[in-house]
Amino acid sequence: MTFHTDVLPVVAVASSGKTAGFIEPSSFELDEPSFFKKRGALHVSRERRRATRPGRWASIVMSPEQKVAGAAEQNRQNMQPLFRIAASPQEAEVVPAWRTLAGNLASGAVAGCTVEAVLYPIDTIKTRLQAMTSGGGFNSLFKGSGSGMGKLYSGLIGNLVGVAPATAIFFGVYEPVKQQSKKYMQEDAAPLVAGSVAGLAASIVRVPTEVIKQRMQTREFSSAMGAVAQISRKEGIRGLFAGYGAFLLRDLPFDAVEFFTYEVLKSAYQKRVKRELKAYESAVAGAISGGFTGLVTTPFDVLKTRLMTQGSTGRYANVFDATKKILQEEGAGAFFKGWQPRLIWISIGGCVFFTALEQSRKLFLPKSHVEKDHKEA
Numbered sequence: 001m002t003f004h005t006d007v008l009p010v011v012a013v014a015s016s017g018k019t020a021g022f023i024e025p026s027s028f029e030l031d032e033p034s035f036f037k038k039r040g041a042l043h044v045s046r047e048r049r050r051a052t053r054p055g056r057w058a059s060i061v062m063s064p065e066q067k068v069a070g071a072a073e074q075n076r077q078n079m080q081p082l083f084r085i086a087a088s089p090q091e092a093e094v095v096p097a098w099r100t101l102a103g104n105l106a107s108g109a110v111a112g113c114t115v116e117a118v119l120y121p122i123d124t125i126k127t128r129l130q131a132m133t134s135g136g137g138f139n140s141l142f143k144g145s146g147s148g149m150g151k152l153y154s155g156l157i158g159n160l161v162g163v164a165p166a167t168a169i170f171f172g173v174y175e176p177v178k179q180q181s182k183k184y185m186q187e188d189a190a191p192l193v194a195g196s197v198a199g200l201a202a203s204i205v206r207v208p209t210e211v212i213k214q215r216m217q218t219r220e221f222s223s224a225m226g227a228v229a230q231i232s233r234k235e236g237i238r239g240l241f242a243g244y245g246a247f248l249l250r251d252l253p254f255d256a257v258e259f260f261t262y263e264v265l266k267s268a269y270q271k272r273v274k275r276e277l278k279a280y281e282s283a284v285a286g287a288i289s290g291g292f293t294g295l296v297t298t299p300f301d302v303l304k305t306r307l308m309t310q311g312s313t314g315r316y317a318n319v320f321d322a323t324k325k326i327l328q329e330e331g332a333g334a335f336f337k338g339w340q341p342r343l344i345w346i347s348i349g350g351c352v353f354f355t356a357l358e359q360s361r362k363l364f365l366p367k368s369h370v371e372k373d374h375k376e377a
Contacts, residue, residue, distance in 0.1 A: 095366045103365035104175045105168040110364075111357035112167025113160050115349045120159070121152035122345040127217045129338035130305040155216030158224020162209025166202045171357075174198035174259070188267075191259040199255035200248070207247050208240040211308050218309055235312050243307030246319050250300030254293055261289035262354060282358045283351040290350020295343050299335035302326070 178194035185193070212227045221227035231239040265285040270277055277285075303322050306315075316322035326334050 099366060100175075101172055103361070104171045106364040107357055107360035108171030108174075109164040109168040110360040111353050112163045112170075114356040115353040116160060116163045117156065118352050119345050119349050120156050122341050122348075124152045124154065124217045126338040126341040126345060127214050127305060127309075129341065130302050131214075131218050131309045132337070154219070154222070155213050155224060155227075158216070158227075159209060159213040161224070162205055162212070166205040166209060169205060170198045170202040170255075173201045188260075188264055191263045192256045195255035195257075195259040196252050199252050203244070203248060203251065206251070207244050210247065210304075211240055211242055214305060214308050215311070220309075220311070239312070242310070243304050246300065246304035246307045246322070249319060250297055250304050253300075254297045257296075258289050258293040258350070261292060262286055262350070265289060277358075279355055279359065283355040286350035286352075286354030287347045288350070290353070291343055291347035294346025294350075295339065298339045298342055301342060302335050302337055 174194045174197075177197045178190045181190035181193045211231070212221075212224055215221055215227055215231070216224065221230065228240070235242070262285055265288060266277060266282065269281065269285065303319055303326075306322050306326070307319070310316055316325060
């Protein structure tokens with residue numbers, strides 16, 4: 001029996017999945033009786049089933065038409081190869097969907113926890129400034145019993161417990177939605193949709209985590225478990241989701257704009273230098289996108305902080321009521337309270353986050369998936 005290959009060079013893949021060796025750009029002979037003696041129709045059936053799996057495979061033509069002539073002819077007509085021959089050893093590997101999903105989850109969790117741990121003190125200062133309804137400035141941040149620099153890390157451990165699954169969920173949703181969105185719109189617009197959808201999915205975990213974190217940062221509670229217990233008892237489950245509307249109002253556009261800006265900057269620079277970005281280059285792109293997005297979304301962040309830290313006082317009924325009262329009582333400038341530490345925090349955060357994300361992707365995702373993303377960029 002003679003096999004003719006039409007992709008050169010090719011690699012023969014044995015039934016065990018191991019590479020059998022390179023085939024020269026010519027025909028090769030196979031002893032037909034001994035080949036089919038043990039395998040028979042079972043081999044043909046198995047290979048026909050395998051041929052229906054997705055993959056980039058070279059096609060082959062078999063002659064003369066003996067025993068499997070009918071099957072070979074049918075496969076030629078349907079453009080389905082009877083035997084799979086890979087164009088390279090790397091293409092013989094088919095990465096399962098769960099492997100990519102697990103890589104995205106792990107990458108997101110590592111990146112989220114890294115940036116949260118590094119920048120938590122700055123976030124605490126920002127939260128305390130925004131929660132103030134009267135003056136005092138930075139001097140009042142450290143006044144009062146039990147305060148001080150050490151308290152800037154108040155609630156960090158409990159917050160990381162919530163940040164890890166939240167960012168994992170975000171990237172578990174973001175990457176698949178981004179890839180699907182590219183089929184129906186311009187590629188540059190896909191991160192806008194993916195960021196919004198992923199932010200909405202992650203908000204189920206992010207909002208309670210944010211509520212507990214901020215109320216510990218304002219020194220209302222001393223432990224995460226104590227905060228959960230007391231909020232649930234006094235305010236009910238709704239207390240853990242206080243400011244949910246304001247959170248979505250801030251985070252959905254934030255996630256969409258930040259990831260859109262980052263991916264556009266990354267793609268444009270990568271096309272210019274014609275190579276994969278280095279770590280410091282990804283960090284610069286992340287800092288620019290994070291700083292810009294953080295500044296323009298500061299008013300939404302102030303509203304979210306006020307609603308989340310009001311507790312059972314009921315000072316603000318909703319987002320619109322909070323907006324009205326802040327304007328009347330404190331003026332428009334109050335909507336940019338804490339913008340300085342927020343700008344620093346988000347800029348450095350974007351730098352740390354996207355650097356950690358890119359390095360984590362290289363570690364946790366299959367190599368073929370990472371290379372594909374860089375080619376698309």
